[in-house]
Amino acid sequence: MEETIISPDGTQEYFINMGPQHPSTHGVLRLVLTLDGEIIEKVEPHLGYIHRSIEKMCEKDNYRQIIHLTDRMDYLSAHMNNHAVSLAIENALEVEIPDRAKYIRVIMDELTRISSHTLWWGVMGMDLGAITSFLYGFRDHEYITEIFEETCGARLTMNYNVPGGVMFDIHPNFVKHVKDFIADFKTKLPEYDTLLSGNVIFLERTKGIGILTKEDAISFGVTGPAGRASGFSNDVRKKEPYGIYDQLDFKEILYTDGDTYSRYKARIDEMWESIKIIEQLIDNIPEGDFQAKTRKVIKLPKGEFYQKVETARGELGVYIVSDGKMNPYRMKFRSPGFSNLSALDRMARGGKIADLVAIMSTLDLVVPDIDR
Amino acid sequence: MYLSIYDFSSFFQSIDNWLTSTFPEPIATIIVWILIGVSAIAFTALLGLSLVYAERKVAAWFQLRIGPNRVGFQGVLQTVADITKLIMKEPLTPGTSDKFLYNLAPFLMMLAPFIVIGALPYAEGLQVMDLNVGVFFVTAVSSIGVLGILISGYSSNNKYSLIGSMRSGAQVVSYELSAGLAIMVIVVMSGSLQFSEIIEAQRDGWWIFKGHLPVWIAFVVFIIAGTAETNRGPFDLAEAESELTAGFHTEYSGIKFAFFFLAEYVNLFIIVVLATTLFLGGWMPLHIGDWEAFNNIADIIPPIFWFLGKVSALIILIMWFKWTFPRLRIDQLLTLEWKYLLPISLVNIVLAAFIILMGWHF
Numbered sequence: 099m100e101e102t103i104i105s106p107d108g109t110q111e112y113f114i115n116m117g118p119q120h121p122s123t124h125g126v127l128r129l130v131l132t133l134d135g136e137i138i139e140k141v142e143p144h145l146g147y148i149h150r151s152i153e154k155m156c157e158k159d160n161y162r163q164i165i166h167l168t169d170r171m172d173y174l175s176a177h178m179n180n181h182a183v184s185l186a187i188e189n190a191l192e193v194e195i196p197d198r199a200k201y202i203r204v205i206m207d208e209l210t211r212i213s214s215h216t217l218w219w220g221v222m223g224m225d226l227g228a229i230t231s232f233l234y235g236f237r238d239h240e241y242i243t244e245i246f247e248e249t250c251g252a253r254l255t256m257n258y259n260v261p262g263g264v265m266f267d268i269h270p271n272f273v274k275h276v277k278d279f280i281a282d283f284k285t286k287l288p289e290y291d292t293l294l295s296g297n298v299i300f301l302e303r304t305k306g307i308g309i310l311t312k313e314d315a316i317s318f319g320v321t322g323p324a325g326r327a328s329g330f331s332n333d334v335r336k337k338e339p340y341g342i343y344d345q346l347d348f349k350e351i352l353y354t355d356g357d358t359y360s361r362y363k364a365r366i367d368e369m370w371e372s373i374k375i376i377e378q379l380i381d382n383i384p385e386g387d388f389q390a391k392t393r394k395v396i397k398l399p400k401g402e403f404y405q406k407v408e409t410a411r412g413e414l415g416v417y418i419v420s421d422g423k424m425n426p427y428r429m430k431f432r433s434p435g436f437s438n439l440s441a442l443d444r445m446a447r448g449g450k451i452a453d454l455v456a457i458m459s460t461l462d463l464v465v466p467d468i469d470r
Numbered sequence: 471m472y473l474s475i476y477d478f479s480s481f482f483q484s485i486d487n488w489l490t491s492t493f494p495e496p497i498a499t500i501i502v503w504i505l506i507g508v509s510a511i512a513f514t515a516l517l518g519l520s521l522v523y524a525e526r527k528v529a530a531w532f533q534l535r536i537g538p539n540r541v542g543f544q545g546v547l548q549t550v551a552d553i554t555k556l557i558m559k560e561p562l563t564p565g566t567s568d569k570f571l572y573n574l575a576p577f578l579m580m581l582a583p584f585i586v587i588g589a590l591p592y593a594e595g596l597q598v599m600d601l602n603v604g605v606f607f608v609t610a611v612s613s614i615g616v617l618g619i620l621i622s623g624y625s626s627n628n629k630y631s632l633i634g635s636m637r638s639g640a641q642v643v644s645y646e647l648s649a650g651l652a653i654m655v656i657v658v659m660s661g662s663l664q665f666s667e668i669i670e671a672q673r674d675g676w677w678i679f680k681g682h683l684p685v686w687i688a689f690v691v692f693i694i695a696g697t698a699e700t701n702r703g704p705f706d707l708a709e710a711e712s713e714l715t716a717g718f719h720t721e722y723s724g725i726k727f728a729f730f731f732l733a734e735y736v737n738l739f740i741i742v743v744l745a746t747t748l749f750l751g752g753w754m755p756l757h758i759g760d761w762e763a764f765n766n767i768a769d770i771i772p773p774i775f776w777f778l779g780k781v782s783a784l785i786i787l788i789m790w791f792k793w794t795f796p797r798l799r800i801d802q803l804l805t806l807e808w809k810y811l812l813p814i815s816l817v818n819i820v821l822a823a824f825i826i827l828m829g830w831h832f
Contacts, residue, residue: 230533
């Protein structure tokens with residue numbers, strides 16, 4: 099237990115346990131808050147409530163099984179997590195994967211990004227007290243989930259990537275449904291601005307709140323839209339392109355204010371960029387195989403392999419140490435949520451409890467991703 | 471005994487006459503008290519049930535949902551089922567709480583609305599007591615409600631509850647000022663504190679139409695302050711679920727929680743009835759200048775329906791706020807009151823007095 103600090107005027111600091119069961123921690127995250135009335139003096143995240151030792155489990159599973167586990171880390175970016183592990187394995191094996199698989203993977207990645215961001219937007223509104231946005235966000239999330247269900251057979255943890263490509267070919271209706279969705283979503287995204295972005299109360303609650311400077315973003319390793327809102331250019335899709343991102347025309351969203359509003363805007367703008375990417379690809383999916391031939395039992399050569407991708411939350415790194423066997427010697431994930439959470443204390447200090455909630459929702463934390 | 475839907479006074483007068491002629495004076499008075507008490511409880515329960523159902527349906531319209539539609543026709547019995555569930559649940563009392571105050575708080579919450587609904591006018595002759603200081607009485611008594619919130623937060627011995635109740639205390643006390651000043655504008659205009667006279671003054675036009683600028687400002691201020699006083703969104707900081715789990719009623723369960731829940735809706739109703747009576751002419755029909763035909767048709771519609779129509783419209787407006795706006799932060803909430811609404815109201819009341827003095831209103 100921490101010692102109670104009594105200040106000279108005889109008053110005590112006020113400790114509050116926010117979580118592990120709390121409506122706005124979005125999972126089993128526990129924050130110990132030190133308060134002076136409503137003002138936050140310290141935020142201390144306590145982790146470990148949903149630790150499933152995924153990295154250790156990877157050491158006894160073979161490479162095909164590992165992909166299943168990564169779905170369960172950041173479940174909202176399930177497809178990107180799979181993509182990262184598949185790429186790491188393919189690079190180690192030096193397999194050339196067919197273009198069709200690359201295209202499908204990138205389309206799926208961007209659809210996942212949109213679905214993750216729509217859900218984030220809904221939850222963000224709910225955290226600020228506008229419950230209606232939650233259902234609007236889920237409406238569009240649901241549309242994408244149905245597209246996933248049609249092709250992958252699953253809705254959330256798709257597990258669609260395999261080393262060498264994707265597990266099955268896309269559903270015959272896939273192209274049509276994605277096009278329908280894009281056409282529909284282009285009319286729905288402005289609704290987001292109408293409901294929340296332009297609202298006076300919303301602007302009051304977010305502008306100038308929870309400022310993270312560029313230096314802090316870099317030193318805490320805050321990546322993804324949260325880092326880019328502080329002016330830290332870190333989009334893996336631009337910096338170290340994987341898949342076919344180097345052939346695509348899209349912008350890296352950068353803001354410089356680093357406040358809650360910039361993080362909000364960065365994600366909204368990212369959805370527009372994702373729409374742009376999907377539009378470039380959806381009509382030109384090349385014919386051909388959707389999977390390269392790989393051996394049934396994959397054995398990586400001895401050595402260390404690292405691959406990073408841009409998930410909806412930031413930079414996900416996959417680090418494999420192989421000793422030549424059919425399972426890795428050591429597996430390490432650099433998850434974006436963990437690094438982003440570490441900056442929470444810096445951003446929330448001096449704010450109110452309500453600001454902490456707003457900051458947390460723009461960091462877009464997924465607790466299983468932090469804890470693994 | 472003759473019951474007219476246009477004027478209830480003869481109906482109630484005949485009941486009173488029959489009681490006083492059949493029973494001796496003290497017993498007749500006691501029977502009247504009991505009748506009033508029972509009908510007040512029944513009315514409050516009915517009000518709570520229908521408003522909760524309305525809220526869920528309105529929320530569903532805003533949120534692309536259908537809302538309750540399984541229990542009873544279109545789900546009208548859903549709230550009955552919910553309340554039954556709450557009554558059957560065990561009313562827990564936390565071991566570390568201050569038990570007396572903890573159990574007292576829900577009753578204090580219900581006390582104020584129970585008293586106040588008796589003083590409100592619903593239609594001609596449909597009012598328990600037409601006090602000559604009616605407006606003053608309502609504003610004074612409805613302030614008791616905040617005691618319930620403060621006591622519940624203090625006695626629960628829960629940090630979230632304490633923060634919630636402290637927020638609520640600051641909020642309700644602050645916003646009562648501008649709500650009171652907004653009411654004062656109408657009192658100045660009508661020259662009376664009695665509800666029946668305020669309504670009578672609007673026979674040839676509602677205050678919102680003939681009161682010019684001060685009344686418009688007062689109406690907007692009153693709706694904002696009233697929403698804040700009832701702790702409803704966007705001013706629901708006291709129970710901000712994403713920050714304080716459930717605020718001051720975190721520790722309450724079963725029927726005690728139902729009391730808090732019910733009180734919120736009855737308070738909403740009281741605020742809306744006040745706004746209707748003061749600004750929108752209460753149960754007065756809408757009359758437009760010399761449009762004889764229109765005015766006659768408006769007169770055919772019974773006053774009680776005019777009243778319910780105006781009340782429903784305002785209730786939907788306030789629910790609309792809740793389901794579209796994000797929540798304010800506590801310092802922004804107090805800034806809004808002390809730096810904007812209160813100075814505006816103060817200037818407004820002087821303006822109203824000036825207009826009355828010059829005789830510029832209709």
